[in-house]
Amino acid sequence: MAKKILIADDEPNIVVSLEFLMKQKGYDVKTVGNGEDALRSIAEFAPDLVLLDVMMPRLSGYEVCQKMRENPAWAGIRIVMLSAKGRDIEVSKGMAVGADAYVTKPFSTSDLMAQVRALLGE
Amino acid sequence: MRRKARFALAVAAAWLLLLAAIAATVALAVADMEQADRATLLGIVGHRVPSLVVAALLMLVVVFFAVRALWRRYVTALRHLAEDARIIQVANPQHRATPGGAAEVRTIARAINGLAEANAAQKANVDRQVREANDRIEQERSRLAALMSELAQSVVMCNVEGRILLYNARAMQLLRKPLDGAAATGKAHTLVGLGRSVFAIFDRNLIIHALESIHDRIHKGERAPVANFVTTAPAGQLVRVQLAPVLGAADAPAPGAIEGTAGFVLLLDNITRRIETGARRDLLLQALTQGTRASLANMRAAVETIASFPDMERAAQDRFIGIIGEEARTLSLHLDNSVRDFADSLRTEWPLEDMRGADLIAAARRRIEHRLQLPTKLESIDEDIWLNVDSYSLMQGITYLVARLADEFGIREIRFALADAGTLAHLDLVWTGAPLGSETTTAWQTDSMELGGEACPMTLKQIIERHDAEIWYQIDKPAQRQYFRIAIPKTRPEETPWSAAPAAQSRPEFYDFDLFNQPGQTPELDNRPLAALNYTVFDTETTGLEPSAGDEIVSVGAVRIVNGRLLEQEVFEQLVDPRRSMSAEAGRITGIENAMLTNQPTIDKVLPAFRAFCEDTVLVAHNAAFDMRFLHMKEGATGVRFTQPVLDTLLLSAVLHPELPSHGLEAIAERMGVNPIGRHTAVGDAIVTAEVFLRMIPLLADQGIRTLGEARAASQRTFFARIEY
Numbered sequence: 001m002a003k004k005i006l007i008a009d010d011e012p013n014i015v016v017s018l019e020f021l022m023k024q025k026g027y028d029v030k031t032v033g034n035g036e037d038a039l040r041s042i043a044e045f046a047p048d049l050v051l052l053d054v055m056m057p058r059l060s061g062y063e064v065c066q067k068m069r070e071n072p073a074w075a076g077i078r079i080v081m082l083s084a085k086g087r088d089i090e091v092s093k094g095m096a097v098g099a100d101a102y103v104t105k106p107f108s109t110s111d112l113m114a115q116v117r118a119l120l121g122e
Numbered sequence: 123m124r125r126k127a128r129f130a131l132a133v134a135a136a137w138l139l140l141l142a143a144i145a146a147t148v149a150l151a152v153a154d155m156e157q158a159d160r161a162t163l164l165g166i167v168g169h170r171v172p173s174l175v176v177a178a179l180l181m182l183v184v185v186f187f188a189v190r191a192l193w194r195r196y197v198t199a200l201r202h203l204a205e206d207a208r209i210i211q212v213a214n215p216q217h218r219a220t221p222g223g224a225a226e227v228r229t230i231a232r233a234i235n236g237l238a239e240a241n242a243a244q245k246a247n248v249d250r251q252v253r254e255a256n257d258r259i260e261q262e263r264s265r266l267a268a269l270m271s272e273l274a275q276s277v278v279m280c281n282v283e284g285r286i287l288l289y290n291a292r293a294m295q296l297l298r299k300p301l302d303g304a305a306a307t308g309k310a311h312t313l314v315g316l317g318r319s320v321f322a323i324f325d326r327n328l329i330i331h332a333l334e335s336i337h338d339r340i341h342k343g344e345r346a347p348v349a350n351f352v353t354t355a356p357a358g359q360l361v362r363v364q365l366a367p368v369l370g371a372a373d374a375p376a377p378g379a380i381e382g383t384a385g386f387v388l389l390l391d392n393i394t395r396r397i398e399t400g401a402r403r404d405l406l407l408q409a410l411t412q413g414t415r416a417s418l419a420n421m422r423a424a425v426e427t428i429a430s431f432p433d434m435e436r437a438a439q440d441r442f443i444g445i446i447g448e449e450a451r452t453l454s455l456h457l458d459n460s461v462r463d464f465a466d467s468l469r470t471e472w473p474l475e476d477m478r479g480a481d482l483i484a485a486a487r488r489r490i491e492h493r494l495q496l497p498t499k500l501e502s503i504d505e506d507i508w509l510n511v512d513s514y515s516l517m518q519g520i521t522y523l524v525a526r527l528a529d530e531f532g533i534r535e536i537r538f539a540l541a542d543a544g545t546l547a548h549l550d551l552v553w554t555g556a557p558l559g560s561e562t563t564t565a566w567q568t569d570s571m572e573l574g575g576e577a578c579p580m581t582l583k584q585i586i587e588r589h590d591a592e593i594w595y596q597i598d599k600p601a602q603r604q605y606f607r608i609a610i611p612k613t614r615p616e617e618t619p620w621s622a623a624p625a626a627q628s629r630p631e632f633y634d635f636d637l638f639n640q641p642g643q644t645p646e647l648d649n650r651p652l653a654a655l656n657y658t659v660f661d662t663e664t665t666g667l668e669p670s671a672g673d674e675i676v677s678v679g680a681v682r683i684v685n686g687r688l689l690e691q692e693v694f695e696q697l698v699d700p701r702r703s704m705s706a707e708a709g710r711i712t713g714i715e716n717a718m719l720t721n722q723p724t725i726d727k728v729l730p731a732f733r734a735f736c737e738d739t740v741l742v743a744h745n746a747a748f749d750m751r752f753l754h755m756k757e758g759a760t761g762v763r764f765t766q767p768v769l770d771t772l773l774l775s776a777v778l779h780p781e782l783p784s785h786g787l788e789a790i791a792e793r794m795g796v797n798p799i800g801r802h803t804a805v806g807d808a809i810v811t812a813e814v815f816l817r818m819i820p821l822l823a824d825q826g827i828r829t830l831g832e833a834r835a836a837s838q839r840t841f842f843a844r845i846e847y
Binding site: 011013014016017018020021024082084085086104105106107108109110 | 411412413415416418419420421422423424426427430431434438441442445448449
C-alpha cells in the first residue's frame, strides 16, 4: 500500500509542485492550507509523513508539530518542516518541538524527495 | 555732662592742691616763729583776710586757665583721635584723623593715619583680587552657558536633591510635554526650569539606581564612571541618558543623597528616530529574506518539477510556468516596495543633523561673502524645508563650487533658491552668464577640493553621495539662467522648534549655580526670607468679572522668579477655550476674540499643566484674590488644587504706601519705575507684576518685613485684605 503524505502549506504555488512530485513518486497525497485543517487531517487521513510549513494561518507549524508530538498515537508520523525562516535559531526551535527534519526555503526538490524517502525508510 | 564735671573736678583739685601747698608752707613758717612774731603775723593777716580771699580766687582763675589749656591739648585731642580711629575702623576707611593738640598727640594721629593707609591699600588689593576672581568665574560661566546653548545634545545639571541647576535650550525642547488635547495647536509646556525637580521628568528610582551604580564603581576605584540608561521622555520620545556625577565634597550631604556627589549631569540623546530606523532596517531585512525565500521556493520547486518531468501534460506544464511567472512578478514588486518603503533606512550612516534649509543657505551665504568676497542673493526660499545634513562638509562643497565659478568664469553674483520637490528638496545655485560645458561641471565634482589653500580630503561627489543627494548642472537658455541643482532628501525636524523661546538670546538665565546651596523646599516656608523664595507670578484673563455668574478663564500667563531673578525664558502662556463667549468689555480690554479661543484646550487640560509649572513655588499675583477665586471655582471640576502660599502685590503695595489712594498695577508700576509694556495679556501682566514684586522685596525689608510669614501677616492687616470679590 502506498505511503501517505500530508502537505500543509498556505502557499498554493508550492503545494502544486510538491503535490505533483509526490504523486509522481506514487505517494497518496492530501493537501491542506492551515494548521487547524492539518491537525484534523492527521486524525482522519493518518499520514506517514507531514510536510509542514511553519508560517500558516490559525495554527503555526510549530504549534501543529507540538500538538502532534503530545499525542502518542501519532508518534510514528514523520514531520518535515518547511520554512522561509532560515536562521539557526528557528531551525533549532523546529527540531526542538519535534520535527524530524527542517528544510529552509528555497530548497532543491530532489533533496527534499531524498529526505522524504529516507525518513519513510525507503 | 560727665566731661564738664570731670573738668570741674580737675580744676577744683588743682586749686585745692595749690591752696593746700600754700597753707602748708605758711603753717611750717608759723610753727617756726616765736610767740611774739606769731601774734604780729596774725595781726597783719587778720586785717587782710579779704585780700587773701581775693588772692585765692585769682589763683582759681589762673588754675582754671592752666588746666583748661592742658585739658585741651591732651584729653580732648586724644578723645577726638579715638573718635577718628573708630570711624576709620567701622564706618569709613577713607576717613583720616586730624592731628591736633600736643606734639605727642599729633604723632599718634599720624601713626593712626599711617595704619589706616596701609589697611586701605591692603583692602583695595583684596577687593581687586576678589573682583578678578569673580570676573574669571563669571567668564567661565558664560563660556559654559554659551557652550551649552550651542550643544546639539540636551544637557541638564542637577544638585543632589535632583533640583535643576542648569540646562540648555535643547533640553528645554526635548523635555516638553504637550498639553492634552492641544496637539493641534502645537502648544506644549516645558518641564525643565531652574530649581525644578528632575524627578518630575524622569523616574526617581532610575536616577537613584544610576547614581548608586556610579557610587559602587567609584568605590572600586574607577576614575570617571558614567551610567547609561534608556527611558521615555514626557512626550514619549525614547531618550538615551548618560548620567555623570558632579563630584565634590558636599559639606552636609542631604539625607538620602549619594555621599561624595554634589550633583549630577544628564546628557540626553533623542534616539527615537534611530531606534525607529533600526526597527525598520530589521523589517526590511526580514521582508527581503523571508519574503523572497517563499517566492524563490515556489519558483524553484516549479522549475525543478518541469525539469524532472519533461513529458508532463501540456496543461500541467502551463500551470507550473504560470506559477513561475507569477512568483517572478511577486518578487519584483516586493523588491520595489521594499526599496520605496525603506528608503530612509537605507541611507548611509553618517553623523548628519537636522537643519532648516534656509539656515543652511544663510550660513553658506555668509561664508561665500566672507571667504570669496562675492555678493549673494536669495531667490525664492521655502522656509519650511528641513534637511538632514553634515552642514560643514556640504557648505564646503557649495563654497568650492562657487569659488570655481568665480575664479574660472568670473561670475559677479550667486543666487540661492530652495524649493520643495516631493520627498526631495531642490537647492539651486543660480548665476547668469555664458554656458558651461558639461565636461567642466562633471570634472569639478571629482577634482579634489581646495579652498583658500585648505585642501579638503573629500571630493564634491563624495559629499553629495554622503547626503544621498544628486547634483547636476542645468541651463535655462531663454533666461540666460544657469544653475547647479542639488537634489537632497527632505526630512522632518526631530524636535519642532519652540516658538515661545528666543533660545539664544538671554543665555545667562539658563543657569543659576547658587541653587547648589538651596536648602530644599520645606514646610517652614514662612520662616524663609522673601528674597530666597521661588515664585510663580501669574495672571489670568477672564470672560468677565464675576466667576459666580459663570465667567470663565480665557488665558493664563505666568513667569517664574528663582533666587531673586525673573526668568523670562520660563514662561507659561496658554489661551483657554471658555466654552462661552467673552463679554464685550473683556474682549475690548484683553484683545482676545472669541475666534481665537475655539481651538484651544479647555480649562481641565490647562490647569494640570499650570499646576506642574508652579509646583514648589509661592504664588504671586496682582489682586490675587480675583485670580484665586477663579482657580478655586475650578477645583471641583478639575480636581486641581492650588494650596501653596499666595502673595498679592496689591496688598503689599498697600503695606508699603498706606496713604496712597491707588494700588492698581499700572499705578504701582509707575511708582516703582517698571515699564508697564505688554499689559492686558496674561503673560504681559504677569511679567509687570513680577518686576514690581522684585522691587518691593527690599522696600518691605526696610519696614522689617523679611520673611514670607511676615509679608503674609502684614498683607492681612491691611484694609484691602477685607475686600472680597
